[in-house]
Amino acid sequence: FLVDKRNIELSKQFNGPVRLPLIGTIYKFLGTSTKEYYSAIKKLTDMYARTNSKVVCGWAGFAMEIFVDDYKLIEAITTNPKCIAKSSQYSFLHAAVGEGLLFSSGKKWFNRRRIITPTFHFKILEQFFEVFVKQNKNLIEKIKSQSNEQPFNIFPVITSSVLNSLIETAMGYEMKAKDSEYLNAVKEVGFLVATRFLTPWLRLNCIFNLTSLKRKQDKCANIMKEFTTNIIQERRKILMEKKDEDLDHLDDEDIGLKKKMCLLDVLLQSTIDNKPLSNEDIQEEVDTFTFAGHDTTTNAICFTLYMIAKHPEVQEKLNKEIQEVLGDEELTFKSLNEFKYLELVVKETLRLYPPAPIISRRFFEEVDIGDFVAPGNANYNLILFTAFRNPEVFKNPDEFIPERFLKDMPAFAFIPFSAGQRNCIGQKFAMTSIKTNIINILRQFTVVPGNKEPEVEINITLKCESLLVGFKTK
Ligand code: HEM
Numbered sequence: 001f002l003v004d005k006r007n008i009e010l011s012k013q014f015n016g017p018v019r020l021p022l023i024g025t026i027y028k029f030l031g032t033s034t035k036e037y038y039s040a041i042k043k044l045t046d047m048y049a050r051t052n053s054k055v056v057c058g059w060a061g062f063a064m065e066i067f068v069d070d071y072k073l074i075e076a077i078t079t080n081p082k083c084i085a086k087s088s089q090y091s092f093l094h095a096a097v098g099e100g101l102l103f104s105s106g107k108k109w110f111n112r113r114r115i116i117t118p119t120f121h122f123k124i125l126e127q128f129f130e131v132f133v134k135q136n137k138n139l140i141e142k143i144k145s146q147s148n149e150q151p152f153n154i155f156p157v158i159t160s161s162v163l164n165s166l167i168e169t170a171m172g173y174e175m176k177a178k179d180s181e182y183l184n185a186v187k188e189v190g191f192l193v194a195t196r197f198l199t200p201w202l203r204l205n206c207i208f209n210l211t212s213l214k215r216k217q218d219k220c221a222n223i224m225k226e227f228t229t230n231i232i233q234e235r236r237k238i239l240m241e242k243k244d245e246d247l248d249h250l251d252d253e254d255i256g257l258k259k260k261m262c263l264l265d266v267l268l269q270s271t272i273d274n275k276p277l278s279n280e281d282i283q284e285e286v287d288t289f290t291f292a293g294h295d296t297t298t299n300a301i302c303f304t305l306y307m308i309a310k311h312p313e314v315q316e317k318l319n320k321e322i323q324e325v326l327g328d329e330e331l332t333f334k335s336l337n338e339f340k341y342l343e344l345v346v347k348e349t350l351r352l353y354p355p356a357p358i359i360s361r362r363f364f365e366e367v368d369i370g371d372f373v374a375p376g377n378a379n380y381n382l383i384l385f386t387a388f389r390n391p392e393v394f395k396n397p398d399e400f401i402p403e404r405f406l407k408d409m410p411a412f413a414f415i416p417f418s419a420g421q422r423n424c425i426g427q428k429f430a431m432t433s434i435k436t437n438i439i440n441i442l443r444q445f446t447v448v449p450g451n452k453e454p455e456v457e458i459n460i461t462l463k464c465e466s467l468l469v470g471f472k473t474k
Pocket residue numbers: 086101102103113288289290292293294296297300354355356359360416417418421422423424425426427429430
């Protein structure tokens with residue numbers, strides 16, 4: 001009650017909709033579908049955040065929800081050492097995907113981040129490049145068999161390709177047709193989590209636990225857990241048996257596991273306070289990679305292809321760059337760094353369609369962050385998708401102009417992978433995967449847009465599940 005009273009006092013610093021008893025300002029989002037959520041949030045920030053206080057204050061019942069899309073405030077929040085914890089909304093995701101790096105906080109997060117960081121080392125990424133190329137070849141075969149040069153929805157084929165790459169690099173396991181139950185469970189969990197996120201009353205455990213969605217979620221979470229745990233157990237057994245041997249002696253055929261170092265191997269060999277991680281610890285981290293990495297990377301690849309298809313002049317410049325860098329040579333991990341124009345194109349796509357459109361943190365105590373006193377026990381929602389279209393920073397913000405990234409801009413005006421201590425650990429992994437896919441696809445095809453504008457929705461990630469692109473063989 002005291003916190004509420006103090007926060008009500010502090011909320012006077014900000015703008016925002018009128019707070020009603022019990023429901024707070026939830027009425028602003030009642031009945032909002034995932035497709036309408038994008039414009040509902042945009043309307044809220046346009047109306048209130050573009051004013052002097054630059055902050056919108058809302059209330060989910062008694063819980064204070066702050067919305068921010070000003071880059072200076074985003075910097076103040078993401079770099080504040082007292083704002084490392086994720087917002088309380090993330091807690092209901094634990095049941096679905098465990099409490100891995102994305103959701104944990106405090107000592108657990110700190111220790112895990114320290115040991116997981118080396119798993120994304122440049123040298124390990126270099127080994128993964130082979131997997132990206134192989135999965136991309138499979139994707140190109142699928143495109144050829146499906147497209148018939150007519151525009152078709154690229155979302156499902158790219159989702160499968162990204163998931164296959166992620167599972168092979170994370171667990172050293174090559175997906176088989178029989179594993180479709182696992183792939184479906186990963187996709188279904190994403191959908192269930194998003195439904196819960198967007199439906200205020202389903203966030204309450206006492207209501208959610210009574211619904212059929214809860215039973216479905218448990219079923220999917222168990223399928224994921226069992227699949228990952230089996231692979232961890234097999235891999236641990238092999239590592240124990242071959243402890244003193246070089247992993248290179250392992251046979252590729254050994255239960256379908258690859259001999260290359262995968263993220264799982266690094267975790268199996270890591271210790272915290274001299275204790276190895278348990279199978280359960282590792283399982284929640286590996287499932288977190290899959291959860292955090294597949295939808296984000298899929299959407300980044302889909303939207304980048306779509307934007308290239310829509311802008312033939314950009315496609316021409318990319319083709320020129322591919323010719324200049326590679327000529328008739330194969331793409332290599334090292335040569336990826338030379339694709340400077342492609343880098344601009346990917347950035348401009350992530351600006352217009354950031355796969356992680358909103359991120360949320362929590363201050364537990366009151367903190368003076370310069371422009372205002374940040375209330376404690378409040379959730380801070382950083383609205384990246386409107387921040388990246390701020391007309392004060394990005395001239396003609398709705399237009400696709402990759403060259404805008406050649407000019408300097410404030411450091412926190414564009415942070416698609418977040419920033420500060422809790423930034424995305426997989427960002428180099430994601431950029432390697434995106435660039436490899438785009439380059440190899442453009443070497444084979446000219447891409448053209450379908451005649452339907454994408455309907456963007458916010459479903460935790462920002463996505464369009466029906467994105468039409470045509471592929472004309474060169
Ligand atoms: C284009 C693709 C991607 C984008 C745009 C993206 C974006 C982000 C963002 C914005 C965050 C911060 C989330 C928050 O504060 O709630 C984050 C965190 C994270 N991402 Fe990514 N991500 C991408 C790909 C990946 C991939 C491929 C992986 C794993 C293989 C991954 C693993 C993670 C993890 C584990 C975290 C939590 C880090 C921590 O809190 O210490 N992401 N990502």
